[in-house]
Amino acid sequence: MYKEAEEKLNEGLSPVSRWILGFVSGLFGLAMILMAPESSAPLGFIGFGAFFLLIAMACIFKGRIRQFVGSLIGTAVFCAALGYVYSQVTGGPVDSGSRSQPSIINSLLFLLVFGIPGISYAIKAKFGLVGPRQ
Numbered sequence: 001m002y003k004e005a006e007e008k009l010n011e012g013l014s015p016v017s018r019w020i021l022g023f024v025s026g027l028f029g030l031a032m033i034l035m036a037p038e039s040s041a042p043l044g045f046i047g048f049g050a051f052f053l054l055i056a057m058a059c060i061f062k063g064r065i066r067q068f069v070g071s072l073i074g075t076a077v078f079c080a081a082l083g084y085v086y087s088q089v090t091g092g093p094v095d096s097g098s099r100s101q102p103s104i105i106n107s108l109l110f111l112l113v114f115g116i117p118g119i120s121y122a123i124k125a126k127f128g129l130v131g132p133r134q
Helices: 002-011 015-038 042-060 063-089 104-128
Strands: none
Touching (some): 015 042, 042 063, 063 104
């Protein structure tokens, strides 16, 4: 049963799901970039816009391009998680009492739930340097 579930997960999303997610992510990315000049933090808007555009590319393309873009996304999430942990360790509370407030515990949970899987995918995909079937 475990093998069957792993094989199904490795197949990824259906084509329709990928196209819908890619289209919506692309729209969000463009909107964020277009809103950047008028915002108080234009680099943040551009960064999130680029992140959404990477998600759109990962949904639309196949093979090594998808692996490369997915690896960039996974690495970015891991680096964001490390930055979050660092910012909390150097000046945040140990526990905020709420999941919506920053704390060392919440940053470690973010690293565990999002950062580790992100870097795991990047390592597994090898940034597209090896074909998807190899």
